[in-house]
Amino acid sequence: MDNFPRAKTAVVGAATFGLGEAHGYSSIEMAAHAGVEALKMAGLRTSDVDALFICLPFDAMSGISLAEYYGIHPKLTDNNRTGGSSSVSQMEHAALALEAGICDVALITYGSNQRSATGKLQTPVGLGGVESVYKPRNPVSSYALAAHRHMHEFGTTREQLAQVALSARQWAKLNPEAFEQGDLTLDDVLSSRMVSDPLTVRDCCLITDGAGAMVMTRADKARDICKNPAYLLGAAAATTHMSISSMPDLTRTAAIESxxxxxxxxxxxAADIDVLSLYDAFTINVLLFLEDLGFCAKGEGGAFVSDGRIAPGGQLPVNTNGGGLSCCHPGQYGMFANIEAIRQVMGLADKRQISDVNLALAHTNGGNLSSQATAIFGSSSTV
Amino acid sequence: MSNPIQAEKEYREYLEQGRLMLLRDNESGKCMFYPRVVAPGTGSTDLEWVEASGKGTVYSVTTVRQRPPSPGYNVSLIDLEEGPRMMARVEGLAPDDVKIGQKVTARFIQEDDVALVVFDPV
Incomplete structure (x- = not known):
C-alpha cells in the first residue's frame, strides 16, 4: 500500500473543445481553448495556473510551448508521453505536487486537430525495426492480435466484440457532443470493412479532432470554488511492453496492476464503482479492461457485455459519452475518458447522467496495450 | 569491458547471412528477442549469440487488409522453440488459413533490400 494522497486533491473544472471536427484550429489553439474553459468553470484564470501538464501530438516540448502561449511562468511543466494514458499519469503527478505544496493550481490539457489536418490517426509512436518490416497496420494490427488470442483462449466471438460498439453508439445518441449519432446494427459492425482481422472499421475508434482539459487543486480550495468537486481517490499506472510482440500475455494487460x-x-x-470510462480504442479493449479491473472473470468479458449490460439501461454503465468508438478519438482519448467520469461525479452528464454517482473509474491505455493507467474519482460523500 | 555487444547491428549482419541468431543471457540461460545489450528483467550483460533452430508455433495471427485488388497479408506472432516471441509473416498458406497453434519453420528472404525471416508451415 502506497501513500497516495487519497481525496487530498480534486478536479474543479473540466471542459472539452472542438470534439468531432474543428476546422481551421491548430492543436495548441484547441488545447488552449479547452484549458481556459475548464479554468472558467472553477472561476480561475490562466494567471492562477502554476503547474502545466500537456501533451500535444507533434511537439516534444509542448509543456514549455503552452506556458509561452498562455504567457505564464509555471513552477512545473510536464509533457508525459505515455500515449492515451498520459492524462491519468498527469493527474497522479499533479496530485503529488499539489499535496507537497509545490503548486496550487494544476491545469492538464490536450488537443489534436488530426482529423481536419490529416484525416489520419496521429501517433508519434515509432516501432522497432523488428516489427515494422512485417508491415503491421498499427495500432490496429496489434489489438487485432490480442483479439484473436482472446477468441482462441476463451471462445470470444466477433458478435460479442460488436456488442461493445453497439452499446457505445446507444450512449452516443444521448450525448450531443458525440460525433457518430446514426443507427448502428450488429450486421453493420460485422459486415463493415475488415481492417485487420478480426477487427472491422466499426471495431475501431473514430478519428476526430478534439481537446479537453481538467483543473486540479487541493481539496480545501476545491470546496470553496466548486459545488461538486470530483475528488481524486486513486491514480496509478503500469506498463508491460511497448511493441505487441513484447507483451508477455496478450490477454492480460497491465490494467491488472494499475x-x-x-x-x-x-x-x-470494483463492485463499489457506479460508472466506468474504459479507453475503447478498439472493441477488444473493453473486454480486457472489464476483466483486468475485476468486473468479471478473465475470459468472460464477451459474455459480460452481451444483453445490453453496459448499454443505457444496463446494470453497469460503461462509456456513457459514447467512448472512442462513437463520441470522439483525437489521437489520445484518455482525457475524454476522464472528463466523462468527472462529469458523472459532478452531476453534469445531462440526459446520460447516472443517478447517485459516488464513484467513477476512468481507465486509460497507451501504445499497443502498453501503458495502463487507472483513476478513481469520488463525490464528497466518499471523502 | 572488451567488445561491448552491438546487438542490433550484429543481429542484422547475421540475418544478411541467412542466420536467425538470438542473444542468450548466460546467467538465466534464457534467450531474448529482440536482441538488446542487457537482458530484459535482469540487467545481465553476460550475453552470447546462439543460433535459433528456426522452429516455432503461431501464438496469434491477423490478416492486414488492403484496398482491393491488393491482397491481404499475414502478420503473426511466432513463439520460437528457444522461448522468445517475434513478429513475422507466415507464407505458403492463404492468410486466412494461418491459425493459432500452427507449427512453422523459418526461411530467409530479401524484401525491399532488407534481409527478412519469414515462416513456412510444417
Missing part, C-alpha cells in the same frame, strides 16, 4: 493499486489507494472495490 487497477489493483488504484483500488487500494481509494479503498474501494
Amino acid at each position: 487497477g489493483a493499486r488504484a483500488y487500494a489507494q481509494a479503498g474501494v472495490r
Whole structure:
C-alpha cells in the first residue's frame, strides 16, 4: 500500500473543445481553448495556473510551448508521453505536487486537430525495426492480435466484440457532443470493412479532432470554488511492453496492476464503482479492461457485455459519452475518458447522467496495450 | 569491458547471412528477442549469440487488409522453440488459413533490400 494522497486533491473544472471536427484550429489553439474553459468553470484564470501538464501530438516540448502561449511562468511543466494514458499519469503527478505544496493550481490539457489536418490517426509512436518490416497496420494490427488470442483462449466471438460498439453508439445518441449519432446494427459492425482481422472499421475508434482539459487543486480550495468537486481517490499506472510482440500475455494487460493499486489507494472495490470510462480504442479493449479491473472473470468479458449490460439501461454503465468508438478519438482519448467520469461525479452528464454517482473509474491505455493507467474519482460523500 | 555487444547491428549482419541468431543471457540461460545489450528483467550483460533452430508455433495471427485488388497479408506472432516471441509473416498458406497453434519453420528472404525471416508451415 502506497501513500497516495487519497481525496487530498480534486478536479474543479473540466471542459472539452472542438470534439468531432474543428476546422481551421491548430492543436495548441484547441488545447488552449479547452484549458481556459475548464479554468472558467472553477472561476480561475490562466494567471492562477502554476503547474502545466500537456501533451500535444507533434511537439516534444509542448509543456514549455503552452506556458509561452498562455504567457505564464509555471513552477512545473510536464509533457508525459505515455500515449492515451498520459492524462491519468498527469493527474497522479499533479496530485503529488499539489499535496507537497509545490503548486496550487494544476491545469492538464490536450488537443489534436488530426482529423481536419490529416484525416489520419496521429501517433508519434515509432516501432522497432523488428516489427515494422512485417508491415503491421498499427495500432490496429496489434489489438487485432490480442483479439484473436482472446477468441482462441476463451471462445470470444466477433458478435460479442460488436456488442461493445453497439452499446457505445446507444450512449452516443444521448450525448450531443458525440460525433457518430446514426443507427448502428450488429450486421453493420460485422459486415463493415475488415481492417485487420478480426477487427472491422466499426471495431475501431473514430478519428476526430478534439481537446479537453481538467483543473486540479487541493481539496480545501476545491470546496470553496466548486459545488461538486470530483475528488481524486486513486491514480496509478503500469506498463508491460511497448511493441505487441513484447507483451508477455496478450490477454492480460497491465490494467491488472494499475487497477489493483488504484483500488487500494481509494479503498474501494470494483463492485463499489457506479460508472466506468474504459479507453475503447478498439472493441477488444473493453473486454480486457472489464476483466483486468475485476468486473468479471478473465475470459468472460464477451459474455459480460452481451444483453445490453453496459448499454443505457444496463446494470453497469460503461462509456456513457459514447467512448472512442462513437463520441470522439483525437489521437489520445484518455482525457475524454476522464472528463466523462468527472462529469458523472459532478452531476453534469445531462440526459446520460447516472443517478447517485459516488464513484467513477476512468481507465486509460497507451501504445499497443502498453501503458495502463487507472483513476478513481469520488463525490464528497466518499471523502 | 572488451567488445561491448552491438546487438542490433550484429543481429542484422547475421540475418544478411541467412542466420536467425538470438542473444542468450548466460546467467538465466534464457534467450531474448529482440536482441538488446542487457537482458530484459535482469540487467545481465553476460550475453552470447546462439543460433535459433528456426522452429516455432503461431501464438496469434491477423490478416492486414488492403484496398482491393491488393491482397491481404499475414502478420503473426511466432513463439520460437528457444522461448522468445517475434513478429513475422507466415507464407505458403492463404492468410486466412494461418491459425493459432500452427507449427512453422523459418526461411530467409530479401524484401525491399532488407534481409527478412519469414515462416513456412510444417
